Amino acid sequence: MGQKAIDTFRACIPLFQALSDPYRQDIILLLAEQEPLTVNQITENLTLSRPAVSHHLKILRDQHLVSLEQKGTQRFYSLELDNATVLLKELVQTVENQCE
Structure with missing residues (x-):
């Protein structure tokens, strides 16, 4: 496995850890x-x-999986998956290219 694949995988570890919890999945x-x-x-x-x-x-x-918007005294949470999706796509592409 090349260094780029290793670095990309390591960059994904905090994301994997955040997604591993069943309550966070819920x-x-x-x-x-x-x-x-x-x-x-x-x-x-x-x-x-x-x-x-x-x-x-x-x-x-x-981990930039949800975003927060303040409206008056209320705080609203929404999904924010763009960064995670880009990172995971990069991991898949790197693994496919370097680990054949």
């Missing part, structure tokens, strides 16, 4: 169905406490 699926949502709306659809949902949303935000 949040992503929920937002895919009905975005934007507040923390309270997300909490109503999960078996987690509000602080736990906020914690998972922070991890997803840190």
